[in-house]
Amino acid sequence: MTDLPPVPAGGLLTEIRTTLTEAGIDNPRLEARLIVGGAAGLTTEQLIARPEAPVDAVSAAFARALAERRADGAPIAYLLGSREFWSLDFAVTGATLVPRPDSETLIEAALARCAAWDKSWRVADLGTGSGCLLLAFLSERPFAMGIGVDRSEEALAVAKRNAHALRLEGQAGFVCGDWAASLAGKFDLILSNPPYIPTGDIEHLSREVRDYEPFEALDGGSDGLDCYRAIIADLPRLLAPGGAVVFEVGMGQAEDVADLCRAAGLTVESIRRDLAGVARCVVASQASL
Numbered sequence: 001m002t003d004l005p006p007v008p009a010g011g012l013l014t015e016i017r018t019t020l021t022e023a024g025i026d027n028p029r030l031e032a033r034l035i036v037g038g039a040a041g042l043t044t045e046q047l048i049a050r051p052e053a054p055v056d057a058v059s060a061a062f063a064r065a066l067a068e069r070r071a072d073g074a075p076i077a078y079l080l081g082s083r084e085f086w087s088l089d090f091a092v093t094g095a096t097l098v099p100r101p102d103s104e105t106l107i108e109a110a111l112a113r114c115a116a117w118d119k120s121w122r123v124a125d126l127g128t129g130s131g132c133l134l135l136a137f138l139s140e141r142p143f144a145m146g147i148g149v150d151r152s153e154e155a156l157a158v159a160k161r162n163a164h165a166l167r168l169e170g171q172a173g174f175v176c177g178d179w180a181a182s183l184a185g186k187f188d189l190i191l192s193n194p195p196y197i198p199t200g201d202i203e204h205l206s207r208e209v210r211d212y213e214p215f216e217a218l219d220g221g222s223d224g225l226d227c228y229r230a231i232i233a234d235l236p237r238l239l240a241p242g243g244a245v246v247f248e249v250g251m252g253q254a255e256d257v258a259d260l261c262r263a264a265g266l267t268v269e270s271i272r273r274d275l276a277g278v279a280r281c282v283v284a285s286q287a288s289l
Contacts, residue, residue: 007060010051012036016067023071031076032067038080039063073207086136090162095154096130097217102274103193105281106246107136109272113244113283114189118143124238125149126179126192126231129217131159131172133191138171148174149182151216179231186240193248194227196220224250228257232264239286244269247282254279 013032020028033044040059047053055063066079077083077098082091085099086107092098114121114137121144125134128148138146150156156174163169175182180190197218202210209218220226228247235245245266249257258268261284272281 004057006054006056008051009036009040009042009047009053009055012040012055012060012063013047013051016063019064019067019071025070031070034076034080035066035070036063039066073211075208075212078212085132086139088132088136088139088166090130090132090135091158091165092130093154093158094212095152095214096158097193097213099130099132102276102278102280103133103248104136105272105274106133106191106193106248107140109270109281109283110137110189110191110246111140113246113269114141114144117141120144121188122186122240123147123189123191124180124183124187126190127194127217127227128159128174129155129193131162131174133193134159134172135162135166135168137189137191138168139166142171144171146172147183148172149177149179150174151176151178152214155214155217179227180234180238183238185238186243187238188240188243190231190235190238190243190245192231192245194220194231196224196227196248196250196253198222198224220250224253225256225260228260232260232266235261235264235266235284236286239266241286244283244285247284248280249282251278254282257282258284 013036016035017028017032020031033047039062040055075098077092082089083099123146125148128150131148134146134148138144148159153176159174163172195218197220199219254271261268266284269283269285271279274280
């Protein structure tokens with residue numbers, strides 16, 4: 001294969017875009033650039049400015065293989081090994097959910113709740129996955145310290161890798177455990193994007209999510225609320241006086257999660273909507289002494 005001649009980047013882009021278009025992939029032009037750029041080590045700017053740039057045969061074959069996997073439904077973030085979140089680059093694998101823009105609503109809420117830039121906030125992220133929530137928050141609060149909890153050792157390995165890459169390992173630690181069972185002490189802030197898809201709805205999700213993202217990170221039980229119940233039961237023990245929990249919730253779940261928080265003696269401070277207008281985030285707090 002290495003004896004084959006290189007191909008022009010522009011021609012390879014057209015080929016990959018056609019493969020993705022025929023597979024019904026949204027925005028095939030953008031994804032073709034990401035695939036070719038990732039395979040050939042070229043930036044989007046280089047691909048646009050120099051369509052005649054040669055791509056060696058090995059890189060071209062790699063790009064075509066990635067395109068075929070994408071056409072079969074594999075999320076592009078898994079193919080490229082990373083996804084941007086909060087303007088930071090996060091490694092992702094099949095052991096973690098793909099970070100989504102909707103989840104940035106939690107970071108906005110958390111930063112508003114913990115507004116002091118120079119305070120030593122104590123933070124926990126339950127179900128940390130790639131670590132994107134915890135690390136995004138810590139990147140904005142340099143004196144804060146946080147711990148991410150996940151049941152998956154594979155996911156925690158990705159989170160630790162991200163903490164190192166973002167130079168936040170001095171602020172972040174990670175532990176394998178079942179929600180808050182392995183935690184002690186009090187936290188000023190608890191973040192969580194727990195599994196919230198009702199079990200019966202998972203088969204109706206897009207193939208990108210249903211067939212590739214980790215089932216245990218999606219399945220929220222029969223009504224989608226099992227994980228919230230488990231976490232909320234521990235919040236009175238874990239939240240410091242005046243401390244807050246910031247939950248991501250699925251469409252139509254905000255009021256149910258808010259009611260669970262109230263039943264546990266917490267005060268629901270706000271329900272925030274994402275950019276699509278969906279009630280995506282519930283903020284609740286422990287009463288101050």
